[in-house]
Structures are given as structure tokens and as C-alpha cells.
Amino acid sequence: MExxxxxxxxxxxxxxxxxYVHRLDLVDAGWSGESIRAAVRAxxxxxxxxxxxxxxxxxPILVRAARAGGRVTCRSATRLLGLWDPGLTDVGHIAxxxxxxxxxxxxIVVHRAKPIAPIPPRDLVDPIENVxxxxxxxxxxxxxxxxxxxxxRARKTTLExxxxxxxxxxxxxxxxxxxTALSHSGLETRVVTRLARVGVAMVQQALIAGHxxxxxxxxxxxxxxxxxxxxxxxxxRRSDIAHDVELRLLGYTVLRFDYFQVVHxxxxxxxxxxxxxxxxxxxxxx
Numbered sequence: 710m711e712x713x714x715x716x717x718x719x720x721x722x723x724x725x726x727x728x729y730v731h732r733l734d735l736v737d738a739g740w741s742g743e744s745i746r747a748a749v750r751a752x753x754x755x756x757x758x759x760x761x762x763x764x765x766x767x768x769p770i771l772v773r774a775a776r777a778g779g780r781v782t783c784r785s786a787t788r789l790l791g792l793w794d795p796g797l798t799d800v801g802h803i804a805x806x807x808x809x810x811x812x813x814x815x816x817i818v819v820h821r822a823k824p825i826a827p828i829p830p831r832d833l834v835d836p837i838e839n840v841x842x843x844x845x846x847x848x849x850x851x852x853x854x855x856x857x858x859x860x861x862r863a864r865k866t867t868l869e870x871x872x873x874x875x876x877x878x879x880x881x882x883x884x885x886x887x888x889t890a891l892s893h894s895g896l897e898t899r900v901v902t903r904l905a906r907v908g909v910a911m912v913q914q915a916l917i918a919g920h921x922x923x924x925x926x927x928x929x930x931x932x933x934x935x936x937x938x939x940x941x942x943x944x945x946r947r948s949d950i951a952h953d954v955e956l957r958l959l960g961y962t963v964l965r966f967d968y969f970q971v972v973h974x975x976x977x978x979x980x981x982x983x984x985x986x987x988x989x990x991x992x993x994x995x
Contacts, residue, residue, distance in 0.1 A: 713747040713748060714751050716744055716748035716751060717748045717749075717754070718752075719748070720735070720748040720749070720752060720754070720762065721752065721764065723738065724762075724764060727767060727768075727789055727834060728763060728767030728768070728771070729762065729764070729767055729771055729775070729833050730761075731760055731761060731762075731830075731831035732745065732760050732761070733831060734831060735762075745762075749762060757772060758775060758776060761775035761833065768789075769801075770785045770789075770801045770803070771833055771834075773803060773813070774803045774833050775833055777809070777813065778805065778806075778809065778811060779803045779804055779805040779806075779809070779811065779819075780805075780828065780832065780833055780834060780835045780839075781801075781802070781833060782803065782804040782820050782834075782835040782839060782840055782843045783802035783818065783835075783840060783843035783844055783847050784802050784848075784856075785801050785802040786834050786835050786840040786843075787856050787859070789834060790834075790837075790840075790863070790865060791863065792856055792859040792860055792865070793855050793858070793894060794895075795852040795855060795856070801816060801817045801818065802818045802847070803817055803818070803819060804820040804821075804824070804835055804839065805819060805820070805821060806821070807823065809821070818847070822842070822846065823876075824836075824842075825842050825874060825875070825876040825877060826838035826839050837860060837866045838871065838874055841857055841866075841881070842877060842878055842881060845857075845878055845880040845881035845884055846878050846880050846881075850884075851898070851899060851902050853884060854887065854888060854898050855892070855895030855898040856895070857884050857888040858889055858890065858891075858895070858897075859894075859895060861890035862891075862892060868885070868888060868889075871885060871888075889913070891913035891914045893923070893936075894934070896936055896968060896971050896972070897923055897924070897934050899971060899975075900923075900932065900966075900971060900978075901924065903975065903979065904926075904979070907983065909983070909986065911925065911926050911932060912925045912926075917931065917956060917959070917961065918955050918956060922956075926982070926986065926991045927986070927991025928993040929961050929962060929990060929991055929992060929993050930961070930962050930964070930982075930985055930986065931956055931961050931962065931963045932965075932982070933949070933964070933966070934965075934966055934967075935949075935965065936968055949965075953965065960994065962985060962990040962991075964982060966978050
């Protein structure tokens with residue numbers, strides 16, 4: 710038998726990107742019960758419900774889901790997938806069967822809705838269809854739309870596929886119509902959805918002067934949105950300024966807003982955009 714430390718390394722290699730493996734996946738790969746136990750001891754892995762083996766650093770939400778016989782879903786799953794995070798209260802979201810008797814401590818949102826996509830029995834993270842369905846029912850439209858747009862942008866799924874899947878909850882119908890892969894961040898989604906509320910259509914990722922702009926209103930009003938982590942790179946900042954100058958020389962009006970303005974000062978942002986439209990800055994000279 711190989712040394713336990715070697716077995717623990719091989720076991721880790723079998724884990725998903727999220728840091729877990731189902732015991733039966735190891736058995737199917739030829740592992741014996743003793744070799745699994747030795748590897749678990751050597752690697753100090755976490756064992757939940759006998760079937761799940763998790764890396765110590767896999768995170769508490771995965772461990773909770775494994776111990777409950779459930780799956781990580783909704784916002785907790787989108788965070789694992791690296792999608793846009795609306796930055797709300799930090800609670801865990803776990804999906805379980807409709808008749809599950811699992812008990813959870815405070816700080817866990819339990820989802821019992823019927824899944825719209827089949828559940829692989831050896832996965833601890835819900836399929837993306839179920840995750841997005843949970844998002845649609847758990848969050849207001851704007852926040853849900855930001856996450857849906859992020860999933861499409863990251864190519865976790867496609868709108869064509871989602872529209873072909875039956876069984877969506879009513880809250881998802883508008884998202885299936887309006888979600889898009891064009892938003893580079895949830896901030897862009899926030900801007901386009903809030904402008905739509907006041908009757909302003911913004912074309913996303915319009916190509917002008919060889920570069921994409923975040924938004925174009927009418928023919929000449931450009932909206933640029935800088936994310937929270939944006940502009941740590943001085944070269945990127947200089948490039949943005951140069952592009953803004955080029956746009957102005959071509960007759961465009963450029964309004965640039967940052968994370969703080971969009972998130973915390975939206976009434977002022979909206980007022981400035983509407984004032985620019987009132988002045989006709991969105992129209993080309995006739």
C-alpha cells in the first residue's frame with residue numbers, strides 16, 4: 710500500500726474545483742475503503758454523511774450542505790462560481806428535498822422548491838438552472854438580473870438554453886426575456902435597468918472609435934461605468950481618459966460614473982443623465 714501522504718495527494722487531485730469528492734467516485738476509480746480512510750486521515754479531510762469528503766479549506770457552506778444532504782444553491786452557489794455578488798447580508802443558501810427533515814442553524818436560507826434541472830447525486834453544488842431559478846425567487850428583479858447577466862457573461866449557460874428549459878417559476882419570466890450577456894458587471898446592469906424605469910433606452914457595448922463603450926443613449930450620449938476595483942491600473946486609467954477625449958472630439962458627450970456614485974448616489978446620477986438628455990446631448994447635430 711502506498712504511503713498515506715501520497716494517497717492524500719491523489720485524493721485531493723480527484724476533488725472538484727470546489728474542494729470535495731463523493732466517496733463513490735473514488736470507489737469507481739479503484740480506491741479501497743482502507744486507502745480512502747488512510748488518505749482522509751493523512752490529509753485531515755472532512756467527512757460528511759460518510760459519502761462526502763471535503764478539503765479543510767473547502768468552506769463552511771459546502772460542509773453544511775454535505776451534512777444536511779443538500780446542495781449549495783442561490784447566492785452561495787453564484788459566489789462559488791465567481792459571479793456578480795450584490796453584496797447583501799452574508800447568509801448561506803442550501804437546497805434540500807421538499808420533505809427533508811434536516812435542521813439548520815440561523816444564518817441559512819433553506820430552498821425546498823422542486824428543481825427544474827436534474828440533480829447529479831454526486832454534486833454538492835446545484836446545476837446552474839436551479840441556481841438561477843432560486844435567484845429569481847429569492848431576490849428583487851434588479852439584483853436577480855445582475856446575477857443572471859453575470860452568468861451569461863461568464864458563459865455558465867446561454868439564454869437560448871435557459872429559454873428551452875421548462876418549469877421556471879413566475880419570477881423568472883421577465884429575466885428570460887430581458888437578461889443579456891452584454892453587462893461587464895452588475896453595475897452596468899443596475900444602470901441599464903434603472904434607466905429603463907424612467908423610459909431611457911441605453912444600448913450596451915456600442916462600438917465607437919474602435920472601442921466598446923458601456924452604454925450609448927440616442928446617437929451621442931456615452932455612459933461609462935467604473936467598477937469598485939477599477940482603475941488600480943494607471944495605464945488603464947490613462948487609456949480610458951484618452952478614449953474619452955477621442956469621443957469628445959468626435960462629437961460625443963461622455964458621462965463617466967464610478968461604483969460609489971452608481972450604488973450610493975443613484976438619484977444624482979439619474980438626474981445628470983436626464984439633464985443631458987433634456988439638453989439634447991444624446992442627439993447628433995443636424
